[in-house]
Amino acid sequence: MRVYVLRRVGQSALTLLGVSVLVFVILRVLPGDPARMLLPDGAPESAVQELNRHLGLREPLAVQYLIFLKSVFRGDFGQSFQYRAPALQVVLERLPATVQLTLVAMLLTVVFGVSIGIVTAVRRGTRYDVAGTILAVLGQSLPNFWLGIMLILLFGVALRWLPTSGFAGWTSLILPGVTLAAFPTALVARLTRSSMLEILHRDFIRTGRAKGLTERSVVLWHALRNAAIPVLTVIGLQIGALLGGAVITESVFAWPGMGKLIVDAIFFRDFPVVQAVLILSATVFVVINLMVDLLYTVLDPRIRYS
Amino acid sequence: MTAELESVGIGRFGRRYPTMAIGGALLGLVVLASLLAPALTSYDPLKPSFSQRLAPPWGLGGTRAHLLGTDNLGRDILARLLYGGRISLALAVTAVAVAGLVGVLVGLAASWSGAKTDAVIMRVADVQLAFPVIMLAIAIVAVVGTNPLALVGVLALSGWVLYARAIRAHVLTIRRLDYIEAATTLGASDLRIIVRHVLPNTVALILVIGSSQFATMVLLESGLSFLGMGIQAPRPSWGLMLAEGRDYLSNAWWLATAPGLMIALVVLGANLLGDGLRDLLDPTLRNVERL
Numbered sequence A: 001m002r003v004y005v006l007r008r009v010g011q012s013a014l015t016l017l018g019v020s021v022l023v024f025v026i027l028r029v030l031p032g033d034p035a036r037m038l039l040p041d042g043a044p045e046s047a048v049q050e051l052n053r054h055l056g057l058r059e060p061l062a063v064q065y066l067i068f069l070k071s072v073f074r075g076d077f078g079q080s081f082q083y084r085a086p087a088l089q090v091v092l093e094r095l096p097a098t099v100q101l102t103l104v105a106m107l108l109t110v111v112f113g114v115s116i117g118i119v120t121a122v123r124r125g126t127r128y129d130v131a132g133t134i135l136a137v138l139g140q141s142l143p144n145f146w147l148g149i150m151l152i153l154l155f156g157v158a159l160r161w162l163p164t165s166g167f168a169g170w171t172s173l174i175l176p177g178v179t180l181a182a183f184p185t186a187l188v189a190r191l192t193r194s195s196m197l198e199i200l201h202r203d204f205i206r207t208g209r210a211k212g213l214t215e216r217s218v219v220l221w222h223a224l225r226n227a228a229i230p231v232l233t234v235i236g237l238q239i240g241a242l243l244g245g246a247v248i249t250e251s252v253f254a255w256p257g258m259g260k261l262i263v264d265a266i267f268f269r270d271f272p273v274v275q276a277v278l279i280l281s282a283t284v285f286v287v288i289n290l291m292v293d294l295l296y297t298v299l300d301p302r303i304r305y306s
Numbered sequence B: 001m002t003a004e005l006e007s008v009g010i011g012r013f014g015r016r017y018p019t020m021a022i023g024g025a026l027l028g029l030v031v032l033a034s035l036l037a038p039a040l041t042s043y044d045p046l047k048p049s050f051s052q053r054l055a056p057p058w059g060l061g062g063t064r065a066h067l068l069g070t071d072n073l074g075r076d077i078l079a080r081l082l083y084g085g086r087i088s089l090a091l092a093v094t095a096v097a098v099a100g101l102v103g104v105l106v107g108l109a110a111s112w113s114g115a116k117t118d119a120v121i122m123r124v125a126d127v128q129l130a131f132p133v134i135m136l137a138i139a140i141v142a143v144v145g146t147n148p149l150a151l152v153g154v155l156a157l158s159g160w161v162l163y164a165r166a167i168r169a170h171v172l173t174i175r176r177l178d179y180i181e182a183a184t185t186l187g188a189s190d191l192r193i194i195v196r197h198v199l200p201n202t203v204a205l206i207l208v209i210g211s212s213q214f215a216t217m218v219l220l221e222s223g224l225s226f227l228g229m230g231i232q233a234p235r236p237s238w239g240l241m242l243a244e245g246r247d248y249l250s251n252a253w254w255l256a257t258a259p260g261l262m263i264a265l266v267v268l269g270a271n272l273l274g275d276g277l278r279d280l281l282d283p284t285l286r287n288v289e290r291l
Helices: A002-029 A034-038 A045-055 A061-073 A087-122 A127-141 A144-158 A170-200 A203-210 A215-253 A258-267 A271-299 A301-305 B002-007 B010-016 B018-035 B077-112 B114-130 B133-144 B148-174 B178-185 B190-226 B238-248 B254-281 B283-290
Strands: none
Touching: A002 A034, A002 A061, A002 A271, A002 B114, A002 B133, A034 A045, A034 A271, A045 A061, A087 A127, A087 A170, A087 A215, A087 A258, A087 A271, A127 A170, A127 B254, A144 A170, A144 A215, A144 B190, A144 B238, A144 B254, A170 A215, A203 A215, A215 A258, A215 A271, A215 B114, A215 B133, A258 A271, A258 B133, A271 B114, A271 B133, B010 B018, B018 B077, B018 B254, B077 B114, B077 B148, B077 B190, B077 B238, B077 B254, B114 B148, B133 B148, B133 B190, B148 B190, B178 B190, B190 B238, B190 B254, B238 B254
8 A cells, every 4th residue: 555655656756757857848948049938029138148047058958957947846937027927926826716617617527427427327228328428429529619609609698698708706607617517527427327337237236236225325325436436537637638628718718717827828928937837737637646546545445455 | 340341231331330320421521521622612711802791601691602601801601611621630630640650659669668668658658648738739839830740740749648558558468368479489570470460459449549539639729720829810720710700709600600510520520430430340449538
């Protein structure tokens, strides 16, 4: 158990190190003149020289990387020139909005994805199954930016029921939340269905029924608990997809989160902010997946000893 | 398998494999329409015609001259959809091919050349997966520019991991099978075993991943273009058309609706085709999407 935990933590740390290398390559090695890229257009030559010295851009790549890594560890991602503030602070200010949106989408995904999956598995071959499956296939095929725009068109422009942009109370969360949740909900529904179908004809389910348990208890307690493991993995991986989906969803709904921030930052060529968003979102992803993996050991004792 | 395919007519094939038939038909229709764009429309997708601005589709107040209406610059939307499809589909196909090639090679390397290489490759895959694809893509495009080559590179970069992981897992299981051991015992070289015995066994897997990844690539490319990081105006691209149509939602809803429908049709078609292929070629691959 302890060995497993230590190994997983070590792997995550290694992944994060890799993340820093990749960001370094994209923002320091790929561009011809990183200092000029990191500064606003028309910055004076003296500023370019100063930044070159500060980032060690005249040093060999390995030294440059170590300087980069040190500043990342200190939380120093550079100065955002669009907001005239440290990049990390700018990103952290936008983080709560994205977390809020992601949590709503996650909640919708788990509630609707798992229920649709259970219903379609238990009622296999019925109208419910067909309807649920069609819904899931559509959910995986509709581009989220289009779905968002169509929701705006219907509920914002035509019916005028819901706010369509910005941040004004909890009703603002509905449309972006649904937009963001559509794809992962469909994925989770299909996965729960196939996972439940595999479990439902196992012996222990038959035993459960034979000893007179209610159907509800068999399905929700015995089957779902066992079907939950692959579903949980995917939900963990979906955190990354949600953060990515937030880039587009937030842009469609003008939601003031990290996703809209990185798009705006790229248009203003505010690379310190881009760098901070990249590293921060990868870190969130790695940490959450680590937690999901450790959670397994609680759900599935076999993993503890393997 | 192929004999079975040949022996059933199209009608029976459709009845036996409805998902694949519907998916293939949808995808085929869009691909064919895009390829035949010059024959299907006489409009220039790039040439503005200001007297024709924002004409509604035929049957909704418009005329038959512009079946799907016109955009804010008076360009025929149908023409732009068809020509835009050419770019989007070509980019997606190329990206799937590149990602597949790289992914398969990496997957083979990981599964064949020892635990150390394997561990390194899988950690690299982890790093790649830690980033939301679209964030990584827009950051790279912002640095290297939005030329088609860069777009294909970015799309392929987002796709290779899936192949590599699936191929690795698959090869690790078939490596232990008797016929591979037999080939090794008979003195066949690694290269020969891989080419003659291992690769043919991964074709089904590659096809299944490829067709569903095609859907992902179309979504990603149109998402990038939607954000202004993909195909650049005035060239037509479905994602870009959607973005342009967003400003006209209240008075010309068809601008944003039509390109979204095209993307949805292609993605739906490719997803159904992928599902159908998976069931047809190898039912044991049902769990591929979990990778």
